[in-house]
Amino acid sequence: YRTAAVIPAAGRGVRLGPGAPKALRTLNGTPMLIHAMRAMAASRAVSLVVVVAPPEGAPEVKNLLDEHALPQRTDYLVVPGGDTRQESVRLGLDALPDDIGVVLVHDAARPLVPVDTVDAVIEAVRDGAPAVVPALPLADTVKEVEPGEKGAPEPVVATPPRARLRAVQTPQGFDRDTLVRAHETVALNGEGATDDAGMVEQLGERVVVVPGHEEAFKVTRPLDLVLAEAVLARRRA
Ligand code: CTP
Ligand code: MG
Numbered sequence: 001y002r003t004a005a006v007i008p009a010a011g012r013g014v015r016l017g018p019g020a021p022k023a024l025r026t027l028n029g030t031p032m033l034i035h036a037m038r039a040m041a042a043s044r045a046v047s048l049v050v051v052v053a054p055p056e057g058a059p060e061v062k063n064l065l066d067e068h069a070l071p072q073r074t075d076y077l078v079v080p081g082g083d084t085r086q087e088s089v090r091l092g093l094d095a096l097p098d099d100i101g102v103v104l105v106h107d108a109a110r111p112l113v114p115v116d117t118v119d120a121v122i123e124a125v126r127d128g129a130p131a132v133v134p135a136l137p138l139a140d141t142v143k144e145v146e147p148g149e150k151g152a153p154e155p156v157v158a159t160p161p162r163a164r165l166r167a168v169q170t171p172q173g174f175d176r177d178t179l180v181r182a183h184e185t186v187a188l189n190g191e192g193a194t195d196d197a198g199m200v201e202q203l204g205e206r207v208v209v210v211p212g213h214e215e216a217f218k219v220t221r222p223l224d225l226v227l228a229e230a231v232l233a234r235r236r237a
Helices: 032-041 058-067 085-094 115-126 176-185 196-202 222-236
Strands: 002-008 046-053 075-080 100-105 131-137 156-158 166-168 172-175 207-211
Touching: 002 032, 002 085, 032 046, 032 058, 032 115, 046 058, 046 085, 058 075, 075 085, 085 100, 085 176, 100 115, 100 176, 115 131, 115 172, 115 207, 131 196, 172 176, 172 196, 176 196, 196 207
Parallel strands: 002 046, 002 100, 046 075, 131 207
Antiparallel strands: 100 172, 131 166, 131 172
8 A cells, every 4th residue: 555645735824924825935935835745755655645725726736846846756636625724634535546545644834844754654654553643842831721802811721731742743644544534524613623633533543643843843924934944044054
């Protein structure tokens, strides 16, 4: 069985501010999506990349991908996405050919994940874990609050012990059938799931964590663009 990477890239990037859809914004001249695809294709285990494009942007994304070569061993497909990340991932899963046994789901918004992290996730799935997430310990203490009126102080409900918490990244790796079952079973409500492994947890399946990497951070807000371009510049130095 082969391994594929599904890249949800259909989001608008509201928190990044006005401009092109986030995945098409550039880092040092190259679209974030291209960086993310190269990061997946850098793993010799990944033979197919499925890009889930902004709903009306699939033709534009196809052109972009024809301009930026991937390694010859890597095929790619482009499918249009949905209104939520959960829907977009599902549309990507629907496009997988039959011979795919292991699936990575990787945010286009994490363009700089190192190949060693990708390989560690794939290896843990091949070793038998149905779901694997890369994650890091937190720097900040986290508090659970009771959200109230906008702008009003929010009462604290709990302070979970920081040492047991992990900030979750992508690529998350799955046994294909397990992830498909999760997407078929777990209902889509509101904003949908922001984390595929969380859906597998709802099935009662075992989810394990492997070490993540600082450079796998998500580009969410404008400051993250500054950091991402600095990381790229350091790599080239
Ligand atoms: N995503 C997607 N389809 C959606 C929403 C999000 O494919 N309908 C993808 C994004 O393109 C991104 C990843 O899911 O690669 C993580 O989402 P996030 O960082 O929240 O990106 P956006 O939703 O684009 O950003 P924002 O929430 O600020 O609008
Ligand atoms: Mg979002």
